[in-house]
Amino acid sequence: MGNDIDYRLVLASASPARRALLSAAGIDAEVMVSGVDESVVEAADAYELCLALARMKARAIAAELPPDPGILVLGCDSVLAFDGQIFGKPANAEEAAKRWEMMRGRSGVLHTGHHVTGLVSGRQAEAVGTTVVHFSDITDAEIAAYVASEEPLNVAGSFTIDGRGAAFVERIEGDPGNVIGLSLPLLRKLLIEMDVSITALWRA
Numbered sequence: 001m002g003n004d005i006d007y008r009l010v011l012a013s014a015s016p017a018r019r020a021l022l023s024a025a026g027i028d029a030e031v032m033v034s035g036v037d038e039s040v041v042e043a044a045d046a047y048e049l050c051l052a053l054a055r056m057k058a059r060a061i062a063a064e065l066p067p068d069p070g071i072l073v074l075g076c077d078s079v080l081a082f083d084g085q086i087f088g089k090p091a092n093a094e095e096a097a098k099r100w101e102m103m104r105g106r107s108g109v110l111h112t113g114h115h116v117t118g119l120v121s122g123r124q125a126e127a128v129g130t131t132v133v134h135f136s137d138i139t140d141a142e143i144a145a146y147v148a149s150e151e152p153l154n155v156a157g158s159f160t161i162d163g164r165g166a167a168f169v170e171r172i173e174g175d176p177g178n179v180i181g182l183s184l185p186l187l188r189k190l191l192i193e194m195d196v197s198i199t200a201l202w203r204a
């Protein structure tokens with residue numbers, strides 16, 4: 001990919017947090033939600049699952065776009081690997097509470113799959129960001145209040161590190177953005193694989 005192309009990013013994700021991370025980093029991504037059925041994807045483990053889903057989301061949007069060499073499509077998917085299980089978003093409040101009863105005082109690994117594809121070049125780059133998350137040993141009352149806030153119902157792993165959930169995460173090992181939903185240092189490296197500088201995506 002040459003440097004004389006006017007690149008812009010299409011984010012194949014409904015996640016407001018992902019869009020906000022990009023915007024804060026100088027990148028105004030156009031959002032196109034793929035609406036793919038994530039349940040059809042089988043994968044051996046959390047790492048493979050989030051990568052396959054990120055790839056599926058990006059490719060679904062890429063297939064809808066005109067062949068513009070400047071468009072790069074980014075798909076992401078986040079899951080928590082905990083105690084041999086894969087936690088996406090909880091099905092309901094009961095599941096969120098049950099998860100926290102298991103997670104409190106222990107740690108899990110938040111995996112976020114990233115897939116970038118160029119429309120005309122057909123080039124693509126993908127990787128999984130992993131961040132270890134150490135949860136506080138919170139009380140039953142705190143779990144009940146957190147679930148009642150509804151925050152944990154819409155996020156992978158039933159927790160956030162930048163919302164109410166921040167009070168319940170002792171520390172992390174790795175990129176915080178990766179937990180929120182998109183790792184910018186990882187995106188930079190994927191773009192380099194495609195001969196694109198992340199600075200080329202910065203708003204003027």
Ligand SMILES: Nc1nc2c(ncn2[C@@H]2O[C@H](COP(=O)(O)OP(=O)(O)OP(=O)(O)O)[C@@H](O)[C@H]2O)c(=O)[nH]1
Nearest residue numbers: 013014015017077078155156160161162179180181
């Ligand atoms: N703000 C915030 N959001 C989080 C955090 N952890 C996970 N999430 C969100 O949880 C959601 C994970 O579900 P995904 O299936 O990856 O993404 P989605 O929101 O369903 O959106 P799509 O990409 O369109 O599927 C994403 O929106 C993440 O941004 C966190 O610590 N903070």
